[in-house]
Amino acid sequence: MQYISTRGDAPELAFDDVLLAGLAADGGLYVPKTYPALDRDAIAALAGIPYADAAARLIAPFAAGTFPGNVLAQATRSAYSGFSHASVAPLVQIADNLFVLELFQGPTLAFKDLAMQLLARLMNHALEQRGRGATIVGATSGDTGAAAIEAFRGQDRVDVFILYPDGRVSDVQRRQMTTVADSNIHAIALKGTFDDAQSILKSLFRDKEFRTGVGLAGVNSINWARVVAQTVYYFTGAVSLGAPLRKLSFAVPTGNFGDVLAGYVAKRMGLPISRLIVATNANDILARALATGRYEPRGVTPTQSPSMDIQLSSNFERLLFDAMGRDPAALRAAFAGLDQSGGFDIPESALRAIREEFDARSVSEEETTAEIARTWRESGYVLDPHTATGVRAARESLAKDPSTPVIALATAHPAKFPAAIEKAIGRAAPLPAKMERILTAAERYTLLDNDEARIRSFIAENARAKPVGAGA
Ligand SMILES: Cc1ncc(COP(=O)(O)O)c(C=O)c1O
Numbered sequence: 001m002q003y004i005s006t007r008g009d010a011p012e013l014a015f016d017d018v019l020l021a022g023l024a025a026d027g028g029l030y031v032p033k034t035y036p037a038l039d040r041d042a043i044a045a046l047a048g049i050p051y052a053d054a055a056a057r058l059i060a061p062f063a064a065g066t067f068p069g070n071v072l073a074q075a076t077r078s079a080y081s082g083f084s085h086a087s088v089a090p091l092v093q094i095a096d097n098l099f100v101l102e103l104f105q106g107p108t109l110a111f112k113d114l115a116m117q118l119l120a121r122l123m124n125h126a127l128e129q130r131g132r133g134a135t136i137v138g139a140t141s142g143d144t145g146a147a148a149i150e151a152f153r154g155q156d157r158v159d160v161f162i163l164y165p166d167g168r169v170s171d172v173q174r175r176q177m178t179t180v181a182d183s184n185i186h187a188i189a190l191k192g193t194f195d196d197a198q199s200i201l202k203s204l205f206r207d208k209e210f211r212t213g214v215g216l217a218g219v220n221s222i223n224w225a226r227v228v229a230q231t232v233y234y235f236t237g238a239v240s241l242g243a244p245l246r247k248l249s250f251a252v253p254t255g256n257f258g259d260v261l262a263g264y265v266a267k268r269m270g271l272p273i274s275r276l277i278v279a280t281n282a283n284d285i286l287a288r289a290l291a292t293g294r295y296e297p298r299g300v301t302p303t304q305s306p307s308m309d310i311q312l313s314s315n316f317e318r319l320l321f322d323a324m325g326r327d328p329a330a331l332r333a334a335f336a337g338l339d340q341s342g343g344f345d346i347p348e349s350a351l352r353a354i355r356e357e358f359d360a361r362s363v364s365e366e367e368t369t370a371e372i373a374r375t376w377r378e379s380g381y382v383l384d385p386h387t388a389t390g391v392r393a394a395r396e397s398l399a400k401d402p403s404t405p406v407i408a409l410a411t412a413h414p415a416k417f418p419a420a421i422e423k424a425i426g427r428a429a430p431l432p433a434k435m436e437r438i439l440t441a442a443e444r445y446t447l448l449d450n451d452e453a454r455i456r457s458f459i460a461e462n463a464r465a466k467p468v469g470a471g472a
């Protein structure tokens with residue numbers, strides 16, 4: 001399986017090189033040349049097998065020719081062995097035809113663990129084989145950073161630098177990142193937004209000298225391996241509700257568009273998904289884009305679902321690439337419009353293609369609080385505020401089409417956002433006992449201006465792993 005850049009001007013790479021490359025050298029995102037297809041028997045055969053084995057089966061065609069089957073199987077087993085629930089991503093029914101898929105059973109209580117635990121193992125294997133190290137730089141609005149730090153802490157081959165927007169993540173999220181003592185971990189509080197952090201990250205990737213000099217690698221959903229690992233729970237969730245014989249929809253709390261893109265990829269691979277329902281908070285660029293056809297960021301509004309406080313949804317580029325007939329020149333022109341005039345119009349045919357598969361709904365702060373309260377009242381289940389946006393959008397979909405079940409992705413544990421939960425139901429959800437130490441442990445982080453040059457020099461000064469060879 002070979003991978004190409006959405007911008008059309010970077011070398012084609014194999015899976016292991018894509019894994020280490022992060023952003024393509026031309027500033028684009030890597031996508032597979034074709035999506036592997038699974039027939040109905042292969043999908044049905046996923047029923048009842050351990051999550052780790054389903055992951056190894058589903059990821060194998062993407063990794064063909066790079067990671068042998070036994071290495072992949074070992075990596076998935078090890079990655080999911082530390083999850084709190086035996087089924088890794090359990091499904092819970094909260095109303096008629098409405099289910100939540102709990103993706104927060106991993107070590108940092110958010111869906112990011114499902115991909116990150118595996119990514120760390122695969123990256124280590126690839127680095128070991130090359131006899132080199134890497135410098136991982138990540139941008140986070142709260143959860144990717146914690147998951148990456150947990151997955152890579154204490155490892156010899158990698159240094160990890162995580163940029164998070166100062167004052168714009170929850171206390172639990174911040175403490176997950178800043179109370180880790182391992183010397184290969186560097187939490188950077190950026191005086192800016194997540195979008196600023198992601199823009200600096202992409203710019204560092206475009207700087208060839210820096211990229212090759214420090215062996216830059218990425219763990220955001222820029223990295224195709226993240227997206228692939230996230231397709232797995234769409235399959236396991238759907239199969240446990242009767243797929244491929246039964247069609248269903250997914251409601252996905254969305255920010256950087258990685259998670260819902262994974263659903264789109266699962267559908268391309270053959271999973272019968274009816275609708276992919278994009279739920280946003282007040283940062284509603286995706287809902288506006290689908291409604292009006294204009295992709296145009298506005299300033300970021302802080303909300304009680306901070307991990308979705310994102311305007312520039314990186315992975316929307318991958319969807320647009322497909323919707324525009326995989327024409328890199330047209331895609332480059334669209335993104336030039338974004339740089340030059342602050343937005344672009346999605347071509348009519350592409351918009352039609354996107355609307356055929358996706359719905360989008362922006363959920364207000366009041367609606368989010370009301371949804372947490374309603375679900376608690378009616379089913380005794382506590383939603384985190386991100387998941388609540390998805391459940392709210394799911395209920396609207398069910399009102400229109402009550403016979404198609406909807407799975408809402410539960411992307412974080414409610415204990416990560418105690419203020420939002422307390423406001424909605426009058427009491428906070430407790431942190432699991434094993435995590436209580438972060439509430440009192442000493443914090444370690446560096447506060448830096450929203451200044452690319454300063455970030456670059458901080459990383460260069462502190463990067464410990466010195467790569468022998470250049471990156472991609
Ligand atoms: C808890 C939570 N929910 C939803 C999202 C949005 O996911 P994505 O950025 O993949 O759209 C994030 C951030 O990624 C998150 O941390």
Ligand SMILES: N[C@@H](CCOP(=O)(O)O)C(=O)O
Pocket residue numbers: 139140141142143144145219220221222255256258259307308314
């Ligand atoms: N919501 C994310 C933002 C980064 O998204 P990613 O999926 O591209 O890593 C976060 O919590 O950090």
